[in-house]
Amino acid sequence: MRLARTVNQQFGLFDRSRQLPLGQQDPEERHESDVGARSLIYVGDAETVLRTLPDESVQVCITSPPYWGLRDYGVGDQIGAEPSLDAYLDRLIAVFTEVRRVLRPEGTLWLNVGDGYTSGNRGWRAADRKNPARQMSYRPPTPDGLKPKDLLGIPWRLAFRLQERGWYLRSDVIWYQPNCQPESVRDRPTLAHEHLFMLTKAERYYYDQSAMIESTKDGRRWRRKRTVWSIPTEPLNEAHYASFPADLVRPCVLASSRADDSVLDPFFGTGTVGVVSKELGRPFVGIEIKREYALIAAKRTGLREDQVVAAG
Numbered sequence: 001m002r003l004a005r006t007v008n009q010q011f012g013l014f015d016r017s018r019q020l021p022l023g024q025q026d027p028e029e030r031h032e033s034d035v036g037a038r039s040l041i042y043v044g045d046a047e048t049v050l051r052t053l054p055d056e057s058v059q060v061c062i063t064s065p066p067y068w069g070l071r072d073y074g075v076g077d078q079i080g081a082e083p084s085l086d087a088y089l090d091r092l093i094a095v096f097t098e099v100r101r102v103l104r105p106e107g108t109l110w111l112n113v114g115d116g117y118t119s120g121n122r123g124w125r126a127a128d129r130k131n132p133a134r135q136m137s138y139r140p141p142t143p144d145g146l147k148p149k150d151l152l153g154i155p156w157r158l159a160f161r162l163q164e165r166g167w168y169l170r171s172d173v174i175w176y177q178p179n180c181q182p183e184s185v186r187d188r189p190t191l192a193h194e195h196l197f198m199l200t201k202a203e204r205y206y207y208d209q210s211a212m213i214e215s216t217k218d219g220r221r222w223r224r225k226r227t228v229w230s231i232p233t234e235p236l237n238e239a240h241y242a243s244f245p246a247d248l249v250r251p252c253v254l255a256s257s258r259a260d261d262s263v264l265d266p267f268f269g270t271g272t273v274g275v276v277s278k279e280l281g282r283p284f285v286g287i288e289i290k291r292e293y294a295l296i297a298a299k300r301t302g303l304r305e306d307q308v309v310a311a312g
Ligand SMILES: C[S@@+](CC[C@H](N)C(=O)[O-])C[C@H]1O[C@@H](n2cnc3c(N)ncnc32)[C@H](O)[C@@H]1O
Pocket: 044, 045, 046, 047, 063, 064, 065, 066, 067, 073, 077, 078, 079, 080, 240, 242, 243, 244, 266, 267, 268, 269, 270, 271, 272, 273, 287, 288, 289, 290, 293
């Protein structure tokens, strides 16, 4: 399907003034399949595709960009293979500038970013026994101002840059991974968490606090969710292995969107954000550079082949 035509069709359906796009159904009666019919996966570079989407057309973006210098997705234009940390951060800033444009004024970005350590200018990387085919064949040089063995601090470097560009940094959720990978290092604790930042486009935004609750330790009461979430990583039995656990995505979708609002993930991978959005009655837009992953995502979310759109 041609890109421009599908964008218009899709975002016509997302127009807020047309609240009941599929006939006059009550939203409560709408089925998952209807939501699926209004969802799309674009195959292409995140920034390039985002530039084709209309202003203020999605309610929430939930995403996890590739780590820097860790994984080779084997596709030209992939993010994460930049020779310098600044070049990597610049590319992410370009993507999230477009995300900010396509978000509605009361919209939210949930951003999960991984960290890493400097290479100490080792040009090689120790073997990744779990997935040798996909490890990056090089390690990027140690950035200026950092030393061998330094933690890069990528999540906060990115968060500060986004703040400088107008985003409101509202929360830093620590995603604690109780089943984290053991590490062979003997001179620091094993890394067992990642950051999930909540950023908003404006000072006031949509937030359903009743969706952000957890039970107390004794299980007898509910309280507002705290900023440390213990959620095991979920390996997927398909080609991709850095997928989001659904339990990480679900509270973000529920708190930051209403039924029928559209959800965006510009680094869609195998489409967990789509799976959860569909389950919760929200149409989604996924962007993924690797066609193989986009097709896995389409299968997981029940999209037809003509809903997987090649960009360009
Ligand atoms: C950390 S993974 C995201 C995993 C995803 N959250 C899931 O549940 O499967 C990052 C994804 O970004 C994709 N990617 C890399 N460079 C990209 C680019 N320039 N534009 C769009 N996607 C890109 C990779 O192929 C990979 O699937």
